[in-house]
Amino acid sequence: MFDWLANPNRFNRITNKIQPILLLASLITIILGLYFGLYDSPKDYQQGHAVRIMYVHVPSAWLASGLYLLLAISSIFYIVWKHPLADLMSRSTAPIGALFSLLTLATGSLWGKPMWGTWWVWDARLTSMLILFFFYLGYILLSNAFERKIDGSKSAAVLAIVGIINLPIIKFSVDWWHTLHQPSSLLKFDGPTIDGQMLLPLVLMIIGFCSFASYIIILNVKTKLIEKKCEALILKLNLNEISNIR
Amino acid sequence: MNNKELNWIYLFISHIKRDILINSRSLFDIVSIFGFMLLIIILFPMGIGPIQEKLDIVSNAVLWIGLIIAIIPSLEKMIQRDYTNGWLDQIATSPIPLEIVLLAKSISHWIIVIIPLIITSPIFAILLGLEFNQIPWLILSMSIGGLSICFIGIIGAALILGARRGNVLLPVIILPLIIPILIFGVGVNESIKIGLSPLPNLFLLIAFSLIYLVISPFISAILIRIAISR
Numbered sequence: 001m002f003d004w005l006a007n008p009n010r011f012n013r014i015t016n017k018i019q020p021i022l023l024l025a026s027l028i029t030i031i032l033g034l035y036f037g038l039y040d041s042p043k044d045y046q047q048g049h050a051v052r053i054m055y056v057h058v059p060s061a062w063l064a065s066g067l068y069l070l071l072a073i074s075s076i077f078y079i080v081w082k083h084p085l086a087d088l089m090s091r092s093t094a095p096i097g098a099l100f101s102l103l104t105l106a107t108g109s110l111w112g113k114p115m116w117g118t119w120w121v122w123d124a125r126l127t128s129m130l131i132l133f134f135f136y137l138g139y140i141l142l143s144n145a146f147e148r149k150i151d152g153s154k155s156a157a158v159l160a161i162v163g164i165i166n167l168p169i170i171k172f173s174v175d176w177w178h179t180l181h182q183p184s185s186l187l188k189f190d191g192p193t194i195d196g197q198m199l200l201p202l203v204l205m206i207i208g209f210c211s212f213a214s215y216i217i218i219l220n221v222k223t224k225l226i227e228k229k230c231e232a233l234i235l236k237l238n239l240n241e242i243s244n245i246r
Numbered sequence: 247m248n249n250k251e252l253n254w255i256y257l258f259i260s261h262i263k264r265d266i267l268i269n270s271r272s273l274f275d276i277v278s279i280f281g282f283m284l285l286i287i288i289l290f291p292m293g294i295g296p297i298q299e300k301l302d303i304v305s306n307a308v309l310w311i312g313l314i315i316a317i318i319p320s321l322e323k324m325i326q327r328d329y330t331n332g333w334l335d336q337i338a339t340s341p342i343p344l345e346i347v348l349l350a351k352s353i354s355h356w357i358i359v360i361i362p363l364i365i366t367s368p369i370f371a372i373l374l375g376l377e378f379n380q381i382p383w384l385i386l387s388m389s390i391g392g393l394s395i396c397f398i399g400i401i402g403a404a405l406i407l408g409a410r411r412g413n414v415l416l417p418v419i420i421l422p423l424i425i426p427i428l429i430f431g432v433g434v435n436e437s438i439k440i441g442l443s444p445l446p447n448l449f450l451l452i453a454f455s456l457i458y459l460v461i462s463p464f465i466s467a468i469l470i471r472i473a474i475s476r
Contacts, residue, residue, distance in 0.1 A: 131422045134421065135422055138422070141415055142409065145406070145410050145415055146408065146409055151408065151476045152409065155469055155472055158405070158469055159405055162423070166422070
């Protein structure tokens with residue numbers, strides 16, 4: 001399937017159809033989710049109105065770790081099958097993932113100040129999210145650290161694959177260490193432990209954030225494809241000029 | 247034991263000898279690492295103030311952070327010189343397995359850089375006012391932790407081969423991987439301080455070292471082949 005998608009023209013054709021749908025879906029679900037989340041949902045009996053931060057915090061936390069998985073998978077594809085598009089994919093995923101993990105940390109600390117009384121705790125989940133952010137940062141820095149951009153791709157891909165170790169630690173840190181962060185209430189074997197009125201906006205926001213992130217990533221990949229084409233064109237023009245002079 | 251295995255062991259030992267010989271010609275590097283760690287250890291009490299109770303809370307962590315920060319600049323040199331003078335290219339194209347050479351390199355770096363720091367660590371421990379019964383555990387945990395820092399460091403050094411500003415990049419890349427070592431390494435002595443057995447933390451430290459021992463030669467060999475091919 002990825003072999004099939006690795007053709008840039010085919011990728012462009014397919015994503016041209018998908019992109020407007022993603023944009024529309026993300027706009028509708030985010031607006032609806034914000035409406036339900038901010039106005040039409042009950043406040044928590046313990047947390048009050050501060051619970052509404054959750055509607056941004058949880059989707060961005062999911063995306064931060066989900067996008068890392070995407071980054072790692074496309075890195076594996078790049079290392080194993082050497083599709084150039086997989087490299088572009090991971091290069092365009094990394095900044096988005098870094099931003100989402102930063103957003104998670106920021107909203108988390110905004111929520112933590114009124115709830116826990118501090119902006120920051122050295123809690124297992126917070127720390128592992130911070131480490132995830134550092135892995136994104138390392139990937140971005142390493143992939144751009146070489147004279148020719150393509151040189152950094154493979155090394156950075158290996159780094160991304162090594163960083164997978166951190167993902168299960170984030171997922172299970174809340175269950176392993178019972179520190180301040182509350183355990184997961186959405187993904188459980190015996191169904192979600194969250195009220196329906198709160199579940200609806202949360203699910204809407206998660207769908208909205210996911211489609212928004214995929215829209216942005218596809219846009220990013222397309223931009224990078226056009227950049228590559230431009231570079232190739234410039235090289236071609238220069239070669240023609242040289243041969244004309246001769 | 248067949249002939250091939252014998253060859254590999256011989257290779258391993260001869261590479262360790264080679265690295266030790268090369269590094270013994272530039273002893274100033276090792277002395278400067280020791281001086282750097284001493285500076286860190288001295289600066290912390292200056293910042294905290296001369297109150298022993300305050301110092302007791304952080305002393306183990308300061309020792310470990312001093313060790314890590316002092317080692318990190320030296321990690322890059324593990325393979326940098328051999329990469330720039332073309333020695334690694336020759337090894338990678340020869341039938342000698344690159345993994346064994348890299349394993350030998352990380353272990354010889356441990357012998358050259360970490361062992362002197364560990365031998366002198368009682369001095370640091372006295373400076374920070376550690377209890378006398380903690381020093382053997384400190385030496386044990388630091389030698390195991392230092393070995394795994396070398397294993398991580400060779401991955402990081404292979405990642406930044408040929409990169410611009412690699413020396414800035416290296417700490418950003420490997421610090422997330424070192425964090426578990428730091429936590430369990432400090433945990434060994436912290437548990438003695440509060441009167442618990444240090445063994446659980448020590449075993450976890452050994453487990454992490456073994457994981458890094460298994461993965462680091464292979465990953466760094468992949469990375470070096472990538473670096474040579476460009």
